[in-house]
């Protein structure tokens with residue numbers, strides 16, 4: 556989409572790596588509300604990686620990129636503030652979800668993740684690397700969107716910057732991320748984080764919640780307390796995602812197929 560001008564409004568989130576602003580973009584057809592993600596000067600490579608990931612994975616289940624400005628290090632994104640809410644805020648406002656509410660949402664998220672993980676002639680496989688309750692938005696009862704591809708990368712191309720950058724959301728980090736077992740870090744890190752997300756949706760809180768030092772020990776060594784929702788098969792799928800050994804976790808494609816049977 557060609558923007559003839561962008562008028563910036565208020566900053567809504569100020570992060571370490573970026574600022575999120577509301578804005579209005581003028582196009583030939585008229586004007587449109589958008590979100591501007593403005594990335595810090597030091598994060599040029601991250602900016603380029605995020606753009607590439609959004610372009611390759613363009614899909615209704617991930618945040619839409621309208622365009623970007625390389626010099627200003629800004630990307631122009633679909634605005635979810637009106638129709639959407641992050642899972643984190645949703646649970647803050649409404650508490651945990653019933654299996655009936657969670658199933659179509661988890662199915663939608665697993666479909667998008669299966670797409671991101673798939674390699675085709677058109678696109679490489681990507682690892683999102685920061686699936687969390689803040690980075691998934693609910694649009695309606697059965698529709699979600701994944702945002703924040705700032706940490707994502709092509710499967711097999713572990714970015715050197717990740718050795719120094721913050722690597723994700725502590726409670727959602729898989730054991731192999733914590734132990735920096737780089738050659739074991741595959742798309743299964745997203746499957747693990749998806750399991751934590753589903754767990755939080757059904758229980759109201761993540762399974763491991765201590766402060767960072769002991770949190771990492773819990774993640775590597777403790778078994779999560781059972782979910783005990785009223786939907787045993789759903790509980791089992793999510794618990795399978797939380798296997799400590801990444802090779803024992805199901806693929807996102809397999810999870811999507813299973814979830815579709817139950818909804």
Ligand SMILES: Nc1ncnc2c1ncn2[C@@H]1O[C@H](COP(=O)(O)OP(=O)(O)O)[C@@H](O)[C@H]1O
Pocket residue numbers: 568570571572573575590592618632633634635636641689690702703704705
């Ligand atoms: N397109 C969007 N629509 C609505 N809110 C957004 C959008 N993009 C980001 N946000 C909000 O800004 C926060 C930070 O954006 P994110 O892309 O996750 O950046 P960071 O890499 O700093 O985590 C998100 O958690 C979300 O609340």
Ligand SMILES: [Mg+2]
Pocket residue numbers: 689690703
């Ligand atoms: Mg984020």
